[in-house]
Amino acid sequence: MSKFVSKRNISFMIKEIFDSKFLTDFDYYSRHNEKMFDMVIDAALKLAVKLMYPVLEKMDRNPPVLENGEVKVHKAVKKIMKEFGQGGWIASGFSEAHGGDQIPLIIRGTASFIFAASNYSATAYPELTAGAAELITSFGSKELIDTYVPKMLDGKWQGTMALTEPQAGSSLSDIITTAYPDENGHYKIKGVKTFISAGDHDGVENVIHLMLAKIENAPPGAKGISLFVVPKKRLDKKGHLVSNDITVASIYHKLGYRGAPAAELSMGEKDDCQGWLVGEENKGLIHMFQMMNDARILVGLASCAIASAAYYAALEYTEKRPQGRPVTQKDPLTKQIPIIEHADVKRMLLFQKSVVEGSLSLILQCCMYADLMKVSKGEEKEKYALLLDLLTPVAKAFPSEQGIFSTSTAIQCFGGYGYCEDFPVEQYLRDVRIHAIHEGTTGIQGMDLLGRKMVMKNGKAALLFMEEVKQTIKTAKEATELEYFAKELGKAMKELEKVAGFLFNVAGEKGIDVYLSDATLFLEFYSLIVISWQWLIQGIAAQKALSGNCSKKDTHFYNGKLFTMNYFFRYELPKAYSLAARLMDNDNLTVNMKTAYFKD
């Protein structure tokens, strides 16, 4: 088994970068202490090694099948759901009032990172359940909470998010699944949902869908969407589970993420599918966004986790694989050197390390904002909420997109062997590919960032972000070794102001379609700056540690950090300037291109 995460890096992040123990000073987290956080991380590592990683390949090679209308999954799923339920992992982030442990997201998120690095498909089952249960506790009635949440947190019942329909993927306002009020105070549901992850399976007793539907005669578009609990099996008057008229029409045969089914579901074919309203009528999309925003952070986390596993597999391989000699050595009788000694292989490894550790840092930063948001009030609370909102599309899209290149680069490190099933990296590339698609494609994240987040509250979030970066630059300037990086990040921030100013003018002069036409490129540009900021934060901590007393091992670790920061600033950040040039080119090329010109 190759290593899939670095325990040393995890400790660096949660202790030296984010000093997460200070959260225990707040009442809400006060039952925890640093030792308990360490125990959570250690337990997650043990579970990942013992339960998840051993079935990584098996779950991929034996994907779910649909037999007699039932989805059969790998037998490990039952064990995993049981372990995650009984071990308290699904409930860990919930409030004590709902049977949880109130563990801060930065710690729970780190555990999720470890699980996803060991076996992403396996992680999806409990993570989806936690997200769905959280929606019920946030917006559901006491009756709904009491009926569903304990069984979900216990891992006995699966939770899903059922949004997508054949005609409504990115455009959820076009859903047509309909909820008809009935005389018993609940609703009859009719419609089709597609691609529903863990939408049906035999690893649990029941599946609870958190489903978007439109109440009959609701207003058109997003303003008419409501949220429902729609169980696969509902409880009858005697408390027995009976069928709720949901049929699995098919399951998809996917490129990767094969250990979990994506199902097409048909509700109400016998006019007997019942749903229960969660929260307010017509506020379903707003409620669902709570789960989607958390899910977007989790998707970023999972992408960087898979890229982490691929990186460590590549690292192990490149240290062992002898091939070629130094370019200065012409004698063919000398011994071959391990490929890690070649500069180009080091470049490939640095790229992967910079993506994995830069992404993880940003995601944990977002988790920290979420944790602080929960325990603060007034302006402070608003600040963390705005920063989290602004950075969520970056935390989702950068690891998802760069995770693809990073795992692909891991394959490149293996040469031909990486392309074959003998090593896990080909699976990692297939597994990571989904993340740029689900929970809002990268294109949708770009439009969210430029169209909503940059301008919300008159640009307040964007200004708060600038303040955060300025603070980091100021701290970095205190160490002469970091002056170059502080200067480069300052220069990039000036470029960001220029690009944003230019684009806001475009919106006024040429319209919103031109403004948003290169939103994905803006997201890429912005992400390079955001990740550089996170690398500078890591550089400051590494430089500080190196100036004190360090063991030889730690000296290597911190130098690794400084070299990787250096790599990101010199190889990746410069790409922001060519993106800026494109973003400030006024030619409207993609808007003006006609569909007819693509043909022939």
Ligand SMILES: Cc1cc2nc3c(=O)[nH]c(=O)nc-3n(C[C@H](O)[C@H](O)[C@H](O)COP(=O)(O)OP(=O)(O)OC[C@H]3O[C@@H](n4cnc5c(N)ncnc54)[C@H](O)[C@@H]3O)c2cc1C
């Ligand atoms: C394995 C898997 C698991 C999934 N799990 C779930 C789940 O659990 N629950 C659930 O509800 N859904 C799930 N989905 C569905 C997923 O969220 C959708 O596939 C995704 O939102 C994209 O929708 P679509 O496939 O209809 O693509 P489309 O919306 O048709 O998009 C296709 C392309 O067009 C672009 N595009 C679309 N609209 C615009 C626009 N307005 N402007 C610019 N570009 C645009 C997109 O960016 C994309 O590149 C899953 C999908 C897969 C493949």
